[in-house]
Amino acid sequence: MAHRLLTSPNRFSARFAFIFTISLSCTYLCYSIIFCRGTIMTNHAYENKRCVTSKNAGGKKLLGKVEEGCASAVVDVKEAQRDAAGTSAAGSHWSEGKLNNKNISVAQKYGNKKLPNALIVGVKKGGTRAVLEFIRIHPDVRALGTEPHFFDRNYDRGLDWYRGLMPRTLDSQITLEKTPSYFVTREAPRRISSMSHQTKLIVVVRNPVTRAISDYTQTLSKKPNLPTFEELAFKNRSLGIVDTTWNAIRIGMYIIHLENWLQYFRPSQMHFVSGERLITDPAGEMGRVQDFLGLKRIISDKHFYFNRTKGFPCLKKPESSSQPRCLGKSKGRTHVQIDQEVIDQLQDFYRPFNIKFYETVGQDFKWD
Numbered sequence: 001m002a003h004r005l006l007t008s009p010n011r012f013s014a015r016f017a018f019i020f021t022i023s024l025s026c027t028y029l030c031y032s033i034i035f036c037r038g039t040i041m042t043n044h045a046y047e048n049k050r051c052v053t054s055k056n057a058g059g060k061k062l063l064g065k066v067e068e069g070c071a072s073a074v075v076d077v078k079e080a081q082r083d084a085a086g087t088s089a090a091g092s093h094w095s096e097g098k099l100n101n102k103n104i105s106v107a108q109k110y111g112n113k114k115l116p117n118a119l120i121v122g123v124k125k126g127g128t129r130a131v132l133e134f135i136r137i138h139p140d141v142r143a144l145g146t147e148p149h150f151f152d153r154n155y156d157r158g159l160d161w162y163r164g165l166m167p168r169t170l171d172s173q174i175t176l177e178k179t180p181s182y183f184v185t186r187e188a189p190r191r192i193s194s195m196s197h198q199t200k201l202i203v204v205v206r207n208p209v210t211r212a213i214s215d216y217t218q219t220l221s222k223k224p225n226l227p228t229f230e231e232l233a234f235k236n237r238s239l240g241i242v243d244t245t246w247n248a249i250r251i252g253m254y255i256i257h258l259e260n261w262l263q264y265f266r267p268s269q270m271h272f273v274s275g276e277r278l279i280t281d282p283a284g285e286m287g288r289v290q291d292f293l294g295l296k297r298i299i300s301d302k303h304f305y306f307n308r309t310k311g312f313p314c315l316k317k318p319e320s321s322s323q324p325r326c327l328g329k330s331k332g333r334t335h336v337q338i339d340q341e342v343i344d345q346l347q348d349f350y351r352p353f354n355i356k357f358y359e360t361v362g363q364d365f366k367w368d
C-alpha cells in the first residue's frame with residue numbers, strides 16, 4: 001500500500017509524459033503534411049490559379065504593384081477569358097512538360113527576377129500570342145503572360161519596376177516578354193538598346209493587308225459604330241490614295257519601322273517569324289525561334305495538333321496545364337468581309353514596302 005502511494009505520482013507523470021509526447025508527435029506530423037503539400041503545390045499551374053483570380057493582377061493595363069510571384073504566372077485575365085479550351089484529345093508522351101514544371105518550381109524557389117534577354121516586339125495581330133504560348137513550354141524559357149508595355153507606355157516607371165514584373169529565372173533560363181506595340185513605337189529601339197545591346201528581338205509578321213483587316217475586326221468588336229474599313233483605309237478610294245495615318249495601315253509598312261530598329265540593333269539580333277507559316281507549320285517556325293534564342297530544339301511536331309473546330313494548331317499540353325489548349329476566341333476570329341477590289345488596291349499599295357522589307361531581312365514572305 002505504502003509502495004503504491006509512493007509510486008502513483010510517478011505513474012501519473014509517466015502517463016502525462018506519454019500523452020504529451022504522442023500529441024506533440026501528432027501535431028508535428030500534421031504540420032509536416034500540410035507544409036509539404038504547400039511546397040509541392042507551389043508549381044506554376046497552382047500559381048496561375050491563385051493569381052488569375054486576382055483582378056488587380058490581370059488585364060492588359062498592367063499598372064501598379066504586382067504581387068510577388070504572381071507576375072510570372074498571371075495570364076492576362078482578358079486573355080485567359082478569351083482562351084477557350086481545345087476540343088481534341090491529346091494523348092502524347094510529354095516528358096519535357098514534367099521537366100518544365102520541375103524547372104519552373106525550382107526557378108520560383110531559387111531563381112531571380114531579371115530584365116528580359118529576349119522580347120517579342122511585334123507586330124500587332126501577327127501571331128505574337130501564339131509564339132509566346134508556344135515558346136514558353138520550353139524548360140529554358142520563362143515568360144511574362146501579360147503585356148507590360150514598358151518601352152511604350154510605362155517607361156517612366158523605371159527598370160526596377162519592369163524587372164519586378166518578371167518571372168524568377170535560373171541563370172540558364174531566358175526571360176521573355178511580349179508587347180506587340182513596341183515594333184511601331186519610335187522610342188522603343190533606343191530604350192531597349194539602352195537596357196541591353198544584347199537583347200534578342202522577335203518580330204512576327206503577317207501579310208499587311210490581312211493584318212489590317214484583323215486589326216479592324218478586333219476594333220469593330222469593341223466599337224460597333226466604327227466607320228467601314230474602306231472609309232478608314234482610303235483618303236480617296238477612286239484615286240487609290242491610302243490613308244497612311246490610320247494605324248491599321250501604318251503598322252503594316254514594316255520596312256519603315258524596321259529601319260528605325262536597325263539604327264540600334266544588328267540584323268542578327270532580330271528574328272522574323274512568318275505569321276502564315278506559324279499556322280501551317282508551327283513546329284518548323286518554332287524550331288527556328290529556338291535556334292535564334294540559342295535553345296536546344298525541344299518544341300517539335302509532337303507538341304501540336306490541328307484543332308479542326310478552331311481551324312488552328314493548338315498545344316497538346318501548354319506550360320501551365322496538363323490539358324490540351326487552343327488560343328482564345330480573340331485569336332483566329334472570322335474577319336469582316338472586304339471587297340476583293342479593296343484588297344487588291346491595298347496589296348498594290350503595300351507591294352513596294354514589302355519588297356524592300358524582304359530585301360532587308362533576306363526572306364521572301366510571299367505576300368503577293
Ligand SMILES: Nc1ncnc2c1ncn2[C@@H]1O[C@H](COP(=O)(O)OS(=O)(=O)O)[C@@H](OP(=O)(O)O)[C@H]1O
Nearest residue numbers: 124125126127128129130214312313327331332333
Ligand atoms: N495557333 C494559333 N491559334 C490562334 N491564332 C493564331 C495561331 N497562330 C497564329 N494565330 C494568329 O494570331 C493572330 C493574333 O495575333 P496576335 O496574338 O499577335 O494578336 S495581338 O496583337 O496580341 O492582339 C490571329 O489573328 P486573327 O486570325 O485575325 O484573329 C491568328 O490568325
